[in-house]
Amino acid sequence: MEFEFKSPRTLPSVKLALTFIVLVVGVSTALVRYYEGLRWLDAFLMVIESMTHAHFGRYPTLIQTKLILTFLTIFGVGVLVYAITVIVEIVISGDLMDVLGVRRMDKKINEMHDHIVLCGHGTVGSVVAEELAKSGMPIVVIERNPDSLEALKESGTLFIEGNCKDLATLQKAGITRASFLVTALGDDNETLVTILAAKELNPKIRIVVRVVHEDYAKRMFQVGAERIILPEYVGGMQIAESIMKKRLCRNMSVTSYEDLKCDLDLGKNGNKSS
Numbered sequence: 001m002e003f004e005f006k007s008p009r010t011l012p013s014v015k016l017a018l019t020f021i022v023l024v025v026g027v028s029t030a031l032v033r034y035y036e037g038l039r040w041l042d043a044f045l046m047v048i049e050s051m052t053h054a055h056f057g058r059y060p061t062l063i064q065t066k067l068i069l070t071f072l073t074i075f076g077v078g079v080l081v082y083a084i085t086v087i088v089e090i091v092i093s094g095d096l097m098d099v100l101g102v103r104r105m106d107k108k109i110n111e112m113h114d115h116i117v118l119c120g121h122g123t124v125g126s127v128v129a130e131e132l133a134k135s136g137m138p139i140v141v142i143e144r145n146p147d148s149l150e151a152l153k154e155s156g157t158l159f160i161e162g163n164c165k166d167l168a169t170l171q172k173a174g175i176t177r178a179s180f181l182v183t184a185l186g187d188d189n190e191t192l193v194t195i196l197a198a199k200e201l202n203p204k205i206r207i208v209v210r211v212v213h214e215d216y217a218k219r220m221f222q223v224g225a226e227r228i229i230l231p232e233y234v235g236g237m238q239i240a241e242s243i244m245k246k247r248l249c250r251n252m253s254v255t256s257y258e259d260l261k262c263d264l265d266l267g268k269n270g271n272k273s274s
Helices: 011-036 040-052 063-093 095-110 123-134 146-155 167-172 188-201 214-223 231-244 257-269
Strands: 116-119 139-143 159-161 180-183 206-210 227-229
Touching (some): 011 040, 123 146, 139 146, 180 188, 188 214, 214 227
Parallel strands (some): 116 139, 116 180, 180 206, 206 227
C-alpha cells in the first residue's frame, strides 16, 4: 500500500462546485414547476435543457420562468464547466488518489486500538518507527515535514500529517485508544506541550520521550512522561564504553541493532580490532 497522502486541498473545491450545481438545479426546478405547473421531471428537464443547451423542445410560457431559464443559460454552463474542470484536474494531477488514500488511511487508523503514536519521524523517530514496524507493533506517526512524509509514504507506514501539539491531530491519530505515546521531536518545549495535550485526551496513556537538553528531563517526568531518552548522552556513553572495554568491530558503523549486537558480542569474547 503506497499512496501519496497529501492534504486533500482540492476536495473542498469539488464539494463547493457540486453543492452549487445541486442548489441551482434544485431551486430552479422548484421555481419552474411552481410557475409553469409542470411535473417535477418535466421541470427538471427544462432546467437541464437551459443549462446544457440540449433543447428537448419545451419552452416556458411565463415571464418569470423565462428569466430563470435565461439566467441558467448564461450562468449554468459556467457552473458545469467549472465543476468538470475541477474534477478533471483532480484526476489528471493524481489528487484523487490522495483523497482516496487519506480516506483509506483514516479508516485503518480509526480501527486501531492499543497502538503506538509516534510524534516525529526525523533521525531518531525514523529508527523508532522502523524497529517497531519490524516487531509487528501497530504504529501511527505524526509528521509535517515533506521529506519525512515522503519517506513514510514509501515505507507504507500509517501516518497523520500535522502538528503533534494539536489536539485535533492527536485525536486523528487515535490517541484516546492508544497505549503508548513516543515523542521524537527536536524541540523540548514542543515535546512538553505534546505530552500535556496527550494526557488531556488520554490520562492513562504511557509516554516515552526523546529529550534534547538534560535540563528538561525533570519537567518531562512532572508532566507525565514515564521514560526519558537522551540520544546524544546514550550515544556518547556507548562510544566511551566501546573504547574502554574494547568492544570494537573492524571498520564498523553502528547504524543498526545488529551492528550494536556484533559490537557487544565481540566485547564479551574479548576480541580486539587491529
